[in-house]
Amino acid sequence: MEKSNVTSFPKGKIAKEKTTIANSLSPREIVSELDRFVVGQNKAKRAVAIALRNRWRRQALEDDMKDEVLPKNILMIGPTGVGKTEISRRLSKLAEAPFVKVEATRFTEVGYVGRDVEQIVRDLLEIAIAMEKVKKRKEVHAQAQKLAEDRVLDALVGNKASVATRESFRKRLRDGDLDDNEIEIAVSESNQMPSFEIPGMPGANVGMINISDMLGKSMGQKPKKKENVSQRISRNFNK
Amino acid sequence: MSVKESHEILINEESDKLIEQDKIIKSAKDSTENNGIVFLDEIDKISARTDRVGGDVSREGVQRDLLPLIEGTTVSTKYGPVKTDHILFIASGAFQLAKPSDLLPELQGRLPIRVELDALNSEDFIRILKEPDNSLIKQYKALLKTENVDLEFTEDGINTIANIASEVNSSVENIGARRLHTIIERVLDEISFTATDRAGEKITVDSKYIKDNIGELVKDTDLSKFIL
Incomplete structure (x- = not known):
């Protein structure tokens, strides 16, 4: 996943690059990591640790073998309050994998019988996307920071200011001198399109997607909303 | 901004x-x-x-x-x-x-791996109270620390909580480790309410304190059905 600039992503390559810290955890390490949060229940911890490790093992296999290896799903049996949910919650953090928890009973409510169990997978994908975004954001953080700084400077001194002024402000900005000054910047609204599902047609919200994204891209991400208009800074600093 | x-x-x-x-x-x-x-x-x-x-x-x-x-x-x-x-x-x-x-x-x-989780006994409860990184006891200590109150649990205090928890679990309904929440909340009810006025104090929760606070409830099964 790290900063590859290739445009086409060969599948096997992705898998191999997906070596995270968790990848180095042996089943025993997973168990001892779980021990920090859940007391006892060693059998269950072992089972999930093995299952988790097996996924990483599978990632390392050759492609044709890889498709054959199916995950061994787990059934945990035990009275309430003994740590079933807690184990899986902690596990998901360890695994750094997309994780959803669903109550099976959700699908029995009257009027919702068998309500689209596929929604589980859609939720999972949404979570994966969010995770991926966070990861990517970290990768581009340095670059984004620079751009953000430029925008703050634009707001502070305007883009007509001389290089010298700009640089002096940049220095003060980095030192944190200007932290409390008010500026005005245009921020685009979070573009959550309202999407709805058409009953009986799972996945039918396809039609609604990303019109805002498309428009945004073609028009160069126009800012849509101005936030908090209070421009004291120009007076304070134009000495 | x-x-x-x-x-x-x-x-x-x-x-x-x-x-x-x-x-x-x-x-x-x-x-x-x-x-x-x-x-x-x-x-x-x-x-x-x-x-x-x-x-x-x-x-x-x-x-x-x-x-x-x-x-x-x-x-x-x-x-x-x-x-x-x-x-x-x-x-x-x-x-x-x-x-x-x-x-x-x-x-x-399609769920080939079966694991059974064991019901918890009072020894487990003691460990649950003490061992995990952010155990209940540590949580309450930290919470009251914000009010400048030093909360201390003695060893026998913890044992008593664990015993009461497993007792109530067996006599009323087994809700597992969540029982500890209800019990500790009950025990610390008074402290949590008055902590703001007691800044600087050091409060020790021992077996006696716990029994004074909820001892009666535990004995009365009917009552504990509703309260604990």
């Missing part, structure tokens, strides 16, 4: 511009298909119970819906199809009324 506040917003916005949405979706799909974990809670509640007839929606139907998902199918999403073959499913249930064998045979076959 202030320069400081703007920082994070701007960074997020700029990085969003740098990120290619398509690539994110692609790798997110990949990680869903290969690394996704689905935790199905309360699976025993959808098993068909023979002793209960009518008035209930078909539980078996749900199980049948789940089958293809666990077995591996392709789900259409707004980002395109996602294969579920390699998603790991962890199902869990208490199975107090229903048995695992009450599930559809097909479903049982």
Whole structure:
């Protein structure tokens, strides 16, 4: 996943690059990591640790073998309050994998019988996307920071200011001198399109997607909303 | 907004511009298909119970819906199809009324690894109170620390809490480790209420203190049914 600039992503390559810290955890390490949060229940911890490790093992296999290896799903049996949910919650953090928890009973409510169990997978994908975004954001953080700084400077001194002024402000900005000054910047609204599902047609919200994204891209991400208009800074600093 | 506040917003916005949405979706799909974990809670509640007839929606139907998902199918999403073959499913249930064998045979076959979790006894409770990184005791200490009150649990205090918890669990209803929450909350009720006025004090919770506070409740099963 790290900063590859290739445009086409060969599948096997992705898998191999997906070596995270968790990848180095042996089943025993997973168990001892779980021990920090859940007391006892060693059998269950072992089972999930093995299952988790097996996924990483599978990632390392050759492609044709890889498709054959199916995950061994787990059934945990035990009275309430003994740590079933807690184990899986902690596990998901360890695994750094997309994780959803669903109550099976959700699908029995009257009027919702068998309500689209596929929604589980859609939720999972949404979570994966969010995770991926966070990861990517970290990768581009340095670059984004620079751009953000430029925008703050634009707001502070305007883009007509001389290089010298700009640089002096940049220095003060980095030192944190200007932290409390008010500026005005245009921020685009979070573009959550309202999407709805058409009953009986799972996945039918396809039609609604990303019109805002498309428009945004073609028009160069126009800012849509101005936030908090209070421009004291120009007076304070134009000495 | 202030320069400081703007920082994070701007960074997020700029990085969003740098990120290619398509690539994110692609790798997110990949990680869903290969690394996704689905935790199905309360699976025993959808098993068909023979002793209960009518008035209930078909539980078996749900199980049948789940089958293809666990077995591996392709789900259409707004980002395109996602294969579920390699998603790991962890199902869990208490199975107090229903048995695992009450599930559809097909479903049982697709959950090949069975693990049993043991009911907790008072020794476990002691460990739960003391050992985990952010154990209940540590949480309460930290909470009251914000009021400048030093909370101290003695060894026998912890033992007493654990004993009461397992006692109530066996006499009333077994709700596992959650019982500790209700009991500690009861014990510390007075302290939590008055802590603001008691800044600087050091309060020690020992066996006697606990018994003074909830001892009566524990003895009276009827009462503890409602309160603990």
